[in-house]
Amino acid sequence: MNFNKNLIAYTVAGLSSIALVSCNSSEDISKHTKLPAEKFDLTHWKITVPTDINNDGKVDAVSTQAIQTYQHSDYFYLDSNENLVFTTPNKAFTTPNSSNTRSELHQVVAGLKDKGDKYDNNFTIRANKDADKYGQIGGNLQATLQVNHVAKRAKYIEKAPAYSVVVGQIHATKDKDFVAEGEGYGYGNEPLKIYFKKWPGHKYGSVFWNYERNLEKENPDRKDISYPVWGNSWLDSSAPGEKGIALDETFSYEVNVYENTMYLTFTTERHGTVNYSINLADNVDAYGNVDELDHPNGYTGDGNFFKAGAYDQCSIKDAPGFWYPACLGTGNWETDKANGDYAQVTFMKLTVGAATAPKE
Numbered sequence: 001m002n003f004n005k006n007l008i009a010y011t012v013a014g015l016s017s018i019a020l021v022s023c024n025s026s027e028d029i030s031k032h033t034k035l036p037a038e039k040f041d042l043t044h045w046k047i048t049v050p051t052d053i054n055n056d057g058k059v060d061a062v063s064t065q066a067i068q069t070y071q072h073s074d075y076f077y078l079d080s081n082e083n084l085v086f087t088t089p090n091k092a093f094t095t096p097n098s099s100n101t102r103s104e105l106h107q108v109v110a111g112l113k114d115k116g117d118k119y120d121n122n123f124t125i126r127a128n129k130d131a132d133k134y135g136q137i138g139g140n141l142q143a144t145l146q147v148n149h150v151a152k153r154a155k156y157i158e159k160a161p162a163y164s165v166v167v168g169q170i171h172a173t174k175d176k177d178f179v180a181e182g183e184g185y186g187y188g189n190e191p192l193k194i195y196f197k198k199w200p201g202h203k204y205g206s207v208f209w210n211y212e213r214n215l216e217k218e219n220p221d222r223k224d225i226s227y228p229v230w231g232n233s234w235l236d237s238s239a240p241g242e243k244g245i246a247l248d249e250t251f252s253y254e255v256n257v258y259e260n261t262m263y264l265t266f267t268t269e270r271h272g273t274v275n276y277s278i279n280l281a282d283n284v285d286a287y288g289n290v291d292e293l294d295h296p297n298g299y300t301g302d303g304n305f306f307k308a309g310a311y312d313q314c315s316i317k318d319a320p321g322f323w324y325p326a327c328l329g330t331g332n333w334e335t336d337k338a339n340g341d342y343a344q345v346t347f348m349k350l351t352v353g354a355a356t357a358p359k360e
Contacts, residue, residue, distance in 0.1 A: 191278075
């Protein structure tokens, strides 16, 4: 691994997470004139970055308080246009339950008032019998962004996650104590992942979103259902042509979870708007068909939170599973950057807040 050792520390009393601004020998931190929190409202976010700066053997997580004075010169910073850049190499530190690296924000509903309460820090849907315990019912995430780069090299190119990055999510909490015994929730699944994927040699990539059936990990029916936005689905290797989205092409998404329904709006200047909606309290899919394999009450019993940034889907793990395309990477950032073994996403807009009533 190539670790960043040259640190400028910001002292913030009472923090449980690191509060560091880092730089490495190849790039001076002074080139970034502002911190991300000076341009973007990060008061309801924390972040995971693909480093282990404090050498505790765990991926670094920067708290909501600490992120107000945090940036990383390679993985989380403002560019010269004061847009917010997230970068993550294929091979780096990861969270305990994932083989994929990330430079990714994690919503904290309580924000700077966070006291560590699992209800206060998450939102739920109206149908949840404990809805009033949560910090919020529903929520709204809006982003305008460009995908600048996706990993170029994979051993198993036929596996769908190769060459892709997730740029927005709703993640359910993984906590069986969070819900009544026997209700079948708390698996930590994802009712939403927004993807960009571009095969090497193609001029255009594709944007699509996935809904994961809310089932236990060992259940073979726990699979992602993919819905196209622009271009192809994630298993289609043909070139999408101009119906797709190019690298560095701007697009926007809005995720509005109102009452029990997730409303999705995707927009580009070139393609216009694409809308989807899906009720998160049942097993009816986004096309209006009953999915007999999904949990009949969907995500009714779960707490949820938004995520946004660059969640690299190009796992370096070489294993039989669907999620392991065995992408390449050395763990040395300069080498991996030169070889194209990383993902990068730039956000021009990123806001999170309360749900809004959908327009008629």
